[in-house]
Amino acid sequence: MYPPRVIRLARPWIGAEELDGVREVLESGMLVMGARVAAFEARLAEVCERRHAIAVGSGTAALELALEALDVRSHRVLCPALSWPSPAHAIVRSGAVPVLYDVDPASWNGTPEGAAAARTPLVRAAIVIDQFGMPAPHPPSDVPTIVDAACSIGSTVDGRPAPARGTIACLSFHPRKLLTTGEGGACLTDDDALADALRALRNHGQRDGGFVVAAGNQRMTEMAAAMGLAQLDRLDAIVARRRELADRYRDALPDARVQRPARDGVESNWQTFGVIVDDRDALVAALREDGVEAGRLSFAMNRIGSLAGRFEAGSPDFAVAESLEDGGLALPLHPLMSDADQARVIERFRRHTGS
């Protein structure tokens, strides 16, 4: 018997427009810092309702440059404990110390109360993570806030784009995210001075023909920006299809432990649809046998080796983040997924979990 066709966990939606855009760039011979990057930044700023967008090489680079622009060196930075390691790693690499605090059991995000309890006089900035695309509430903070919006372009808070929040919001365009440029990211801000600093930091420290800061190269290519322009045209359709699929999962699995918005008015793009299960690894293996690619959801930062001895605990424990690391499962969800494939995932999930 042939193995079943695999239903993929995630898959970018790439069409003729992306191919045409990249081909035009290659034929033009102008591969970096040209019209496409400028046009992509202008469209991104408009879509996210920000004054400035600065395109960079990855979401991680966006976080690193944001922390550098805010000059957090030798200070403390608040950071929720559940995430892909990029935000916490970026804090360590900027010469600061992450103050980790546990996340909320319903929204799986950090809360203003959690951030307030973790706050000490040494804290110089706060990272807020819109986990799996679900916008997190803001800490009522007297320090600058970086919104890690790697997953949340297309999500809204009271009708406004999730990346419209924060002193600086950082986006990712990795293929697992809503929009992709292969690798890619961006910093968004309304602050003119910060925008100038970020532009210099991503481009060898250059400003007005001189070198004003010792910085590296985090520029986005013209090929990536051409893809990004085509992807921005798809944003509404991608979000609509993701919400449709997520609604169907929730209707079909009413007792499943899934992520919930912190309050009315918060709308996720469902970048990842997670569910907490009892024996995640066994379920991943069983689904794989059935041709369904499901995966582990996220990581508890207090447990990863790279941060051992390098963070401060901002909450008494990390019980929620750890339970999500241990039991969190990501189900297939992407805009090209068919209704029939989703029905098959639901049927298999129910069968294996007895739900």
Ligand SMILES: Cc1ncc(COP(=O)(O)O)c(C=O)c1O
């Ligand atoms: C919350 C979060 N922040 C940052 C990143 C890093 O983005 P990139 O892969 O573009 O460096 C990711 C990506 O996996 C993420 O999930």
